[in-house]
Amino acid sequence: MSTVEVPVPTLPFGKRFTRWFGRNTIRIYAVVGFTYLFIPVLYTFAFSFNDSAKSNLTWVGFTFKNWQNPCGAPEVCDALGNSIRIGLIATTVATILGTMIAFALGRHRFRGRSATNTLIFLPMATPEVVLGASLLAMFLNFGINPGFWPTVIAHIMFCISFVVVTVKARIASLDPRLEQAAMDLYANERETFRRITLPLVAPGIAGAALLAFSLSFDDFIITNFNSGTINTFPKFVYVSAGRGIPAQANVVGSSMFFLALFIVLTGELIGRKRRKR
Amino acid sequence: MADASTSSRGDLKLTRITKSYSDFNAVDDLSLTIKEGSFFALLGPSGCGKTTTLRMIAGLEEPTAGSIHIGTTDITTMKPYQRPVNTVFQNYALFPHLSIYENIAFGLRRRGIKDVKSAVDKALDLVELPHLADRKPNQLSGGQQQRIALARAIINRPALLLLDEPLGALDLKLRRQMQIELKWIQKEVGLTFVHVTHDQEEAMTMADTVALMHDGKIEQMGSPADLYDNPKSVFVANFLGQSNLIDGKIVDSDGDNFVVDLFGQKVSVLKSRSSAKDASVLFGIRPEKLRIQPSDADKPGNVLTGGRIVDVSYIGVSTQYQVEMPWGQEIMVFEQNDDGIPPLAKGDGVRLSWEPIFSFALDGHEDATAGSEVEVSE
Amino acid sequence: MAFLQAAAKRANSFTGKPSRLPYLLLLPGLAFLSIFFILPILNLAATSTQSPAASGEIGSYVQTFQFSNYVNAFLESREQFARSFIYATLATLLALAISYPLAYAIAFKSGRWKNLLVVLVVAPFFTSFLLRTIAWKQILGENGPVVGPLRALHLIGPQTTLTASAFAVVTGMTYNFLPFMTLPLYASLDRIDPRTLEAAGDLYANGFTTFRKVTFPLSLPGVVAGTLLTFIPAAGDYVNAAILGNPSTKMVGNVIDSRFFRIVDYPTAAALSFMLMAAILILITVYIRRSGTEELI
Known part of the structure; x- marks a missing residue:
């Protein structure tokens, strides 16, 4: 067998690397970006297994006991319970009120439309300190003490705008011809809404509710102003930050992460399956 | 409502319909009768008011003035869901969250009909897609969606089926096929079809009657052949196919004919085919009706002499010539390549x-260019 | 084309008849916002010009229309004000620099992983933001894995700390508001048809020119939305400054918080809140006008 030596143009390693790097810069960057995003999450997750007594500042040893008994630090579970209760009530009310506004804005022409749009935009453009402080000042003026319900009201207030924006976007992406087609096919206004409009907007409403809950659950500043002696999970974390946060808080934080991821991914999978079917 | 489809049958009658927007009239004092059971096409360039007319018939717009009747029933102010009218929408508007089966059953169910299975199966058979009943709309090709939209409308046996540019999104080959199929289905089900399109070929292939719309008015209405062969205005002559329009003067009357002077040469035209208001005319002749000969040939009929070929394009079945006439105008001639005679060459003198x-x-x-430069694609 | 626009406008409502329905839909929500957003803001405006009651009781104030509260509040806290806007601007620019390539990679280079990656951008934010901020504090802190090696390599001096510094506050803010920047950017980039970019390449634009002349202008709505959604909460934030900062990194939010709770000086807190809100609204208006994206709102 006679072989002809074909000179393979081998570039020096340095040059090959620069070329590879040039082609993949954006991908490498994305990997670095995602690492940056996830470092604190991984840290929180890792330290949920720390066998620490009270403060969770340094690594002591590996244990499952925090996960087996997340209520080992009783304040954690109390605060978590409050956060969930507040979140569920605020989400329900804000989603209903916000969706109604979104339908009015997205499906009707009426006088005062732009004023309404401004009123929806303003709470989102107002810093949380201002929202929290102004609401508390008013409650105090009227002799209402901060606590559970003032906090719920505050959360509904700042969630409405986000619900409106999310649902409105979904309504705007809806082809008006679908509703016209339904009416053309003997569905009256109510049936058209129930059978066509609502099912098609539903994913937007679900997304808005999820957003509202996570905003409410994670809120610290506005809650801190209006909750008085009621403890919420973020408030608990903030207050105990000084003397050290019990590892159970990391368990709760990590669980929320996995729960939310689970909900979003399941929703995505269902959506994908529906589209395939 | 359950008997909406049977109570009011008959011709569709639009009486002096006007639709005004703040700054202009989309439809301007339009009257029109469409015979029951016919295939009617509303043809026109975009913005001519054809879609607005269709939407008013469907009940999606309310006319500013005028009335709409089906048979003896006044439907002018009825809601869309109260009318015995169904629409095949542009881009189909199939409900994305419902299966094909449920899409087709939608109208029957809304009218309170419980047993829809046999009707839906029949409709699916009619459009030859029975195997797709369980799919979702976005799993279908454009052509399939088009047929489902048709089935969804036809199943209700409406007095009137409206088609809003139903073939606009399909490619040329599929469009041709669907044109034939739609025509067949219309014969099969015997419903009145009102078809809105900007595609003259589509309108002429399918419709019994074509109404050509322009600026919110009907420019001319009649059978496709009538519109093509005997246009009554420059817009119609130029919008449907191509026309050579030559300035002329009526100089004499000769039995059934007018004698027309075209820059010194005398030709004739049937009086029944003239819509001239006075002696001044635009004399029209379609390019494919013209015969072209070397200038020394001698043929009977109407003749114009002194032409010179300035351009020749060979396109398979025919050859297109641009002929410059003594008065400077260029005349277009389409000659069939069926006589075995080699095409004439550029520069040849012809008659x-x-x-x-x-x-x-x-x-x-009239302006001799009206309708010739209207954009046809929407 | 006016005809088409008019038709599209009317296509939304079938009859076009004025209806009470939209008002009924708006009523509960707008009533709620009026009572619990507008009214408190007006109340705050009233509070901002009050002065201490004659009784001298702590937390008791009467209306005296003392507009000098604003001047005093501003003079006392101008450093914190300036810091708020500087930190927020820095954090916004940093977030934009980090998010843009990330959003670009997800929109154009991720193929079938696109949806998953979008979820992953948001995912970290389901862990409480306070927990994440505290995690940064510990990672960058004295006992964390970063400071030791940096000191050993003499990249930072033995006395230098990473936490309790302006650097830590700005990076904390950058991190915390990152998804607010990434998501709108991704949304606007994802809407760009890759064929327009190919067309630009076909018309002899090189990579950078394509980006500058085509990609970036098309993504502008996302840039504007993202920078606003980052800047607004950042300017009013005080949690990052409280956890990651030191006394000399206090922001106006910290001052409002402490005036309210520790000193019980409601008028000053109210005046500061009002100035913060006004400053942000003015900046937003100017910004939106200049970037020509009014339709965003």
Whole structure:
């Protein structure tokens, strides 16, 4: 067998690397970006297994006991319970009120439309300190003490705008011809809404509710102003930050992460399956 | 509502319909009768008011003035869901969250009909897609979606089926096929079809009657052949196919014919094919009706002499010539390549002839370019 | 084309008849916002010009229309004000620099992983933001894995700390508001048809020119939305400054918080809140006008 030596143009390693790097810069960057995003999450997750007594500042040893008994630090579970209760009530009310506004804005022409749009935009453009402080000042003026319900009201207030924006976007992406087609096919206004409009907007409403809950659950500043002696999970974390946060808080934080991821991914999978079917 | 489809049958009658928007009239004092069981096409360039007319018939717009009747029933202010009218929407508007089966059953269910299975199966058979019942709309090709949209409308046996540019999104080959199929289905189900399109070929292939719309008014209405062969205005002559329009003067009357002077040469046109208001006319003749010969040939009929070929394009079945006439105007001639004679060459002197029955005469005060440069694609 | 626009406008409502329905839909939500957003803001405006009651009781104030509260509040806290806007601007620019390539990679280079990656951008934010901020504090802190090696390599001096510094506050803010920047950017980039970019390449634009002349202008709505959604909460934030900062990194939010709770000086807190809100609204208006994206709102 006679072989002809074909000179393979081998570039020096340095040059090959620069070329590879040039082609993949954006991908490498994305990997670095995602690492940056996830470092604190991984840290929180890792330290949920720390066998620490009270403060969770340094690594002591590996244990499952925090996960087996997340209520080992009783304040954690109390605060978590409050956060969930507040979140569920605020989400329900804000989603209903916000969706109604979104339908009015997205499906009707009426006088005062732009004023309404401004009123929806303003709470989102107002810093949380201002929202929290102004609401508390008013409650105090009227002799209402901060606590559970003032906090719920505050959360509904700042969630409405986000619900409106999310649902409105979904309504705007809806082809008006679908509703016209339904009416053309003997569905009256109510049936058209129930059978066509609502099912098609539903994913937007679900997304808005999820957003509202996570905003409410994670809120610290506005809650801190209006909750008085009621403890919420973020408030608990903030207050105990000084003397050290019990590892159970990391368990709760990590669980929320996995729960939310689970909900979003399941929703995505269902959506994908529906589209395939 | 359950008997909406049977109570009011008959011709569709639009009486002096006007639709005004703040700054203009989309439809302007339009009256129109569409015979029951016919295939009617509303043809026109975009913005001519054809879609607005359709939407008013469907009940998606309310006319500013005028009335709409089906048979003896006044439907002018009825809600869309109260009318015995169904629409095949542009881009189909299939409900994305419902299966094909449920899409087709939608209208029957809304009218309170419980047993829809046999009707839906029949509708699916009619459009030859029975195997797709369980799919979702976005799993279907454009052509399939088009047929489902048709089935969804036809299943309700409406007095009137409206088609809003139903074939616009399909590719040319599929469009041709669907044109034939739609026509067949219309014969099969015997419903009145009102078809809105900007595609003249589509309108002419399918419809019994074509109404050509322009600026919110009907420019001319009639059978496709009538519109093509005997246009009554420059817009119609130019919008449907191509026309050679030559300035002329009526100089004499000769039995059934007018004698027309075209820059010193005398030709004739049937009086029945003239819509001239006075002596000044635009004399019209379609390019494919013209015969082209070397200038020394001698042929009977109407003749124009002194032409010179300035451009020749060979396109398979025919050859297109641009012929410059003594008065400077260029005349277009389409010659079938069926006589085995080699095409004439650029620069040749020629004469043009035609059977007098093919020519027509239009009002000479109209703009000779109207309708020729309307954009056809939407 | 006016005809088409008019038709599209009317296509939304079938009859076009004025209806009470939209007002009924708006009523509960707008009533709620009026009572619990507008009214408190007006109340705050009233509070901002009050002065201490004659009784001298702590937390008791009467209306005296003392507009000098604003001047005093501003003079006392101008450093914190300036810091708020500087930190927020820095954090916004940093977030934009980090998010843009990330959003670009997800929109154009991720193929079938696109949806998953979008979820992953948001995912970290389901862990409480306070927990994440505290995690940064510990990672960058004295006992964390970063400071030791940096000191050993003499990249930072033995006395230098990473936490309790302006650097830590700005990076904390950058991190915390990152998804607010990434998501709108991704949304606007994802809407760009890759064929327009190919067309630009076909018309002899090189990579950078394509980006500058085509990609970036098309993504502008996302840039504007993202920078606003980052800047607004950042300017009013005080949690990052409280956890990651030191006394000399206090922001106006910290001052409002402490005036309210520790000193019980409601008028000053109210005046500061009002100035913060006004400053942000003015900046937003100017910004939106200049970037020509009014339709965003």
